[in-house]
Amino acid sequence: MKAMVFEKCGLPLKLVSLPIPPLKPGQLLLKVSACGVCRTDLHIIEGDLKEAKLPLVPGHEIVGRVEALAAGEDHKTSPFRIGERVGVPWLGQTCADCRFCLSERENLCDHPKFTGYNLDGGYATHTVADRNYCFRLPDAISDQEAAPLLCAGLIGWRTLKLAGEGKRLGIYGFGAAAHIITQVALFQGREVYAFTRPGDLSGQDYARSLGAIWAGNCDQMPPQKLDAALIFAPAGELVPLALKASEKGASIVCGGIHMSDIPSFPYAALWQERSIKSVANLTRQDAVEFLEIAGRIPVRAKVNLYPLNEANQALSDLKHGRFHGAAVLTMPDPSP
Ligand SMILES: [Zn+2]
Numbered sequence: 001m002k003a004m005v006f007e008k009c010g011l012p013l014k015l016v017s018l019p020i021p022p023l024k025p026g027q028l029l030l031k032v033s034a035c036g037v038c039r040t041d042l043h044i045i046e047g048d049l050k051e052a053k054l055p056l057v058p059g060h061e062i063v064g065r066v067e068a069l070a071a072g073e074d075h076k077t078s079p080f081r082i083g084e085r086v087g088v089p090w091l092g093q094t095c096a097d098c099r100f101c102l103s104e105r106e107n108l109c110d111h112p113k114f115t116g117y118n119l120d121g122g123y124a125t126h127t128v129a130d131r132n133y134c135f136r137l138p139d140a141i142s143d144q145e146a147a148p149l150l151c152a153g154l155i156g157w158r159t160l161k162l163a164g165e166g167k168r169l170g171i172y173g174f175g176a177a178a179h180i181i182t183q184v185a186l187f188q189g190r191e192v193y194a195f196t197r198p199g200d201l202s203g204q205d206y207a208r209s210l211g212a213i214w215a216g217n218c219d220q221m222p223p224q225k226l227d228a229a230l231i232f233a234p235a236g237e238l239v240p241l242a243l244k245a246s247e248k249g250a251s252i253v254c255g256g257i258h259m260s261d262i263p264s265f266p267y268a269a270l271w272q273e274r275s276i277k278s279v280a281n282l283t284r285q286d287a288v289e290f291l292e293i294a295g296r297i298p299v300r301a302k303v304n305l306y307p308l309n310e311a312n313q314a315l316s317d318l319k320h321g322r323f324h325g326a327a328v329l330t331m332p333d334p335s336p
């Protein structure tokens with residue numbers, strides 16, 4: 001199999017040939033067809049997240065087809081058949097035994113493993129995944145469009161859920177998660193107010209084209225106060241800005257895994273039952289709920305395609321905001 005491998009901070013990913021890993025009980029061998037490129041991959045490669053296995057195959061928005069089941073398993077014992085399409089998200093494994101796993105909060109598991117971080121991921125022609133953390137994908141959505149649903153969509157969905165039912169929804173940082181969650185929020189009958197970097201008129205136009213009722217700079221006040229705000233950009237200074245733009249009782253939910261420091265702000269900005277929360281990871285129940293609604297809408301992800309061996313370019317374009325929507329790696333075919 002071919003893979004783009006992360007060896008050390010500061011080095012670009014390297015295209016290498018690797019042996020196909022042997023399967024442990026319960027694992028699936030997948031032939032990858034598409035893998036999304038997430039901002040978390042950038043945080044791993046740039047060293048903001050420090051617990052990556054090394055060397056590592058990044059990538060946790062994987063769409064593939066089952067090529068083999070573990071020894072001794074067949075269609076009677078495995079929930080997935082050979083050839084079936086599955087998606088693999090960030091949550092790669094949990095312990096099923098800690099107080100968080102035992103209280104339906106497996107996203108906070110004490111001993112988790114994450115795809116493309118502690119486990120090899122999908123920047124590769126093949127990958128291995130635990131079948132208990134794989135999902136069927138909606139038929140109405142292509143492989144390439146389904147890839148960004150597996151993190152941008154899922155984490156976005158959990159962020160939206162934690163924001164509550166408010167009608168006027170602010171979204172700060174209009175990237176992959178925002179462009180998916182805007183579609184879900186509109187489907188639910190909410191209004192979306194999109195906030196971008198100051199002067200990013202193209203991003204604001206893009207948000208309006210998706211149905212945002214208003215789009216502006218992140219330091220602007222929206223025409224109506226927000227009932228809730230989702231912050232997807234990794235910039236701590238957005239938190240006080242979102243508080244300032246929000247109505248009494250609003251929830252401000254930070255959807256990223258990493259964020260710069262939040263500047264101090266007066267208590268009066270938080271008072272009146274405003275709250276600030278973070279989202280960590282996802283539960284498998286989030287995936288079941290989100291993939292169902294994503295198929296029903298159906299969500300249309302805007303994908304910018306890169307061949308596997310151009311993963312470094314995709315990461316650089318993501319870092320510098322050179323595209324709207326999501327970057328997705330496609331695999332060479334036929335896979336050697
Ligand atoms: Zn656990």
Ligand SMILES: [Zn+2]
Pocket residue numbers: 038039040041060090151152
């Ligand atoms: Zn991600």
